[in-house]
Amino acid sequence: MPRRKTSAPASVWGSVPEVAQAEELLKTTEARLSALPPTPSPEEARQAVIDAAVEAMRTDGAPIPGDIGERASAAYTEALAPYAERLALHTAVNALRRRMPFLKSRGSRTILAALAAQLDDVLSEVRTIIERSGHLDGDSAIEAGDQGIADYKRLRELVGTVDEIRRAQRSVYAETGDMGVLASLYREGHDQFRGVRSEPLPADVMAVVKGGRRDVRFLLYMAESGRAWLPVDVEELTDEARDAEDVGSPDDGRNPFWQRETTVPEPSAPRRSRI
Numbered sequence: 001m002p003r004r005k006t007s008a009p010a011s012v013w014g015s016v017p018e019v020a021q022a023e024e025l026l027k028t029t030e031a032r033l034s035a036l037p038p039t040p041s042p043e044e045a046r047q048a049v050i051d052a053a054v055e056a057m058r059t060d061g062a063p064i065p066g067d068i069g070e071r072a073s074a075a076y077t078e079a080l081a082p083y084a085e086r087l088a089l090h091t092a093v094n095a096l097r098r099r100m101p102f103l104k105s106r107g108s109r110t111i112l113a114a115l116a117a118q119l120d121d122v123l124s125e126v127r128t129i130i131e132r133s134g135h136l137d138g139d140s141a142i143e144a145g146d147q148g149i150a151d152y153k154r155l156r157e158l159v160g161t162v163d164e165i166r167r168a169q170r171s172v173y174a175e176t177g178d179m180g181v182l183a184s185l186y187r188e189g190h191d192q193f194r195g196v197r198s199e200p201l202p203a204d205v206m207a208v209v210k211g212g213r214r215d216v217r218f219l220l221y222m223a224e225s226g227r228a229w230l231p232v233d234v235e236e237l238t239d240e241a242r243d244a245e246d247v248g249s250p251d252d253g254r255n256p257f258w259q260r261e262t263t264v265p266e267p268s269a270p271r272r273s274r275i
Contacts, residue, residue, distance in 0.1 A: 016107030
């Protein structure tokens, strides 16, 4: 039976059509805006014609042209189209940037649920390997022969897959949660394991949680402990931490996790602006 793909997507937001479309539209609109040459506003173009005529009169004694009005008006009219294009693109870019947090907040659960399913696939495969070959390390894999070597190689690949999944997980949280609160949750491992306060993690596992490198031993613990998880939104993550915390009243300063995350409201329509 072919293995299910368990690697995290290169761009996690690409799996949310609304976000992917908005990101692509933002990219192309920003590129169009950057490609525009500098242009004066219509008022600046008109004033430049008037200023040039006045300067010529002041320095050279040249009379103000009889068609100065037509010239200034023509400059104003000529500047309208390029200035309006720049204004439209600038307004569009700002509107897309304001809308992006709302779209990501709304689509984050879809991504995290998919990542959680990928993690479950990984841990299921690890448990199958344990049943077949036991708790492998480099030496025992060699002693176990070809099957042991193949299984140990696969375990090392799955460590890399878990790294990718966790990176994608945190990148989504970073778009939808408060980084100060998230950093506190990460330090204790709430984003990786349930019940880390009621049942402390082993010292070697906790060392990885605090910034160490994942290895096969850590992966085996994840698979067998039954505590590894991937919260499907920031609210579920903070609930896990809050439920484990002996909290006082929400505003007494003792618990940093009491405030619930809420969906980012959709931004209002862009207002007229000048650039």
